[in-house]
Amino acid sequence: xxxxxxxxxxxxxxxxxxxxxxxxxxxxxxxxxxxxxxxxxxxxxxxxxxxxxxxxxxxxxxxxxxxxxxxxxxxxxxxxxxxxxxxxxxxxxxxxxxxxxxxxxxxxxxxxxxxxxxxxxxxxxxxxxxxxxxxxxxxxxxxxxxxxxxxxxxxxxxxxxxxxxxxxxxxxxxxxxxxxxxxxxxxxxxxxxxxxxxxxxxxxxxxxxxxxxxxxxxxxxxxxxxxxxxxxxxxxxxxxxxx
Numbered sequence: 619x620x621x622x623x624x625x626x627x628x629x630x631x632x633x634x635x636x637x638x639x640x641x642x643x644x645x646x647x648x649x650x651x652x653x654x655x656x657x658x659x660x661x662x663x664x665x666x667x668x669x670x671x672x673x674x675x676x677x678x679x680x681x682x683x684x685x686x687x688x689x690x691x692x693x694x695x696x697x698x699x700x701x702x703x704x705x706x707x708x709x710x711x712x713x714x715x716x717x718x719x720x721x722x723x724x725x726x727x728x729x730x731x732x733x734x735x736x737x738x739x740x741x742x743x744x745x746x747x748x749x750x751x752x753x754x755x756x757x758x759x760x761x762x763x764x765x766x767x768x769x770x771x772x773x774x775x776x777x778x779x780x781x782x783x784x785x786x787x788x789x790x791x792x793x794x795x796x797x798x799x800x801x802x803x804x805x806x807x808x809x810x811x812x813x814x815x816x817x818x819x820x821x822x823x824x825x826x827x828x829x830x831x832x833x834x835x836x837x838x839x840x841x842x843x844x845x846x847x848x849x850x851x852x853x854x855x856x857x858x859x860x861x
Contacts, residue, residue, distance in 0.1 A: 619663050624677070628670060635664045715748040720794060724748075725761055729771060732762055737777030756789040 620626075620634040638660055640646070647653040666672045718724050727746055735741040739758070743749050749758075759781050765771040 619660065620667065628668070631664075631667050635660070635668065716794075718748050719754075720757075728758060728761060729765055732765075732771060732777070737774030737780075739777065739780045753790050753793045755784045755787070757793050759784055 620631060620638065622630055622634050626634075639657070642653065642657050642660055644650075644653040644657055650656075666676050724746075728742070731742045731745050732739075735745070739755075742758075743751050743754075762771060762777070763781070766773050
């Protein structure tokens with residue numbers, strides 16, 4: 619594709635790529651319906667041959683798969699990040715949504731997006747995570763109307779039209795119907811882990827800093843096993859509800 623020998627230097631490969639990129643760019647070939655595909659193929663070729671390490675793997679194996687081109691380096695990175703970050707489950711997502719919806723953080727994000735979108739609530743719902751128009755329109759309207767009344771936000775024609783239409787629709791009986799009971803949610807898990815870290819820090823200070831343990835010390839936080847058991851109970855409840 620590049621028109622160079624297998625033994626070409628990296629400089630020769632780069633020069634051949636630039637020459638072809640100028641000739642095959644879609645802007646220079648408006649009448650060629652395959653121009654985009656040809657240019658993308660050129661990009662893919664250079665992504666491999668333009669990287670000395672990937673080129674060496676390709677010369678040896680003939681493979682262009684990303685995982686194989688990365689070799690042991692890619693496997694090591696994958697294993698490293700898998701040990702740090704656990705897989706996100708459906709229960710984790712639902713738990714996060716339950717903690718986020720109705721929180722001060724959600725209200726802050728809502729107001730910022732309202733300003734950014736100039737009162738266009740359709741755009742706001744498209745950008746605000748965990749939001750659903752059928753569940754959240756009325757409670758969002760209450761938050762925004764209160765902010766407008768206090769002078770924190772400015773009313774817009776777009777918002778007023780949306781609010782007028784929303785007011786004519788029935789409000790949901792329970793806008794937090796997906797909310798799950800704490801502490802079996804992701805936010806509580808994070809807070810629990812932080813508290814355990816604080817407890818550990820306090821214990822170390824007491825041992826090595828000469829501080830005595832306070833009489834009204836906080837009760838011991840749940841162990842990892844207890845936390846996992848709670849998460850499994852949440853998971854079992856979800857399965858039972860689906861059944």
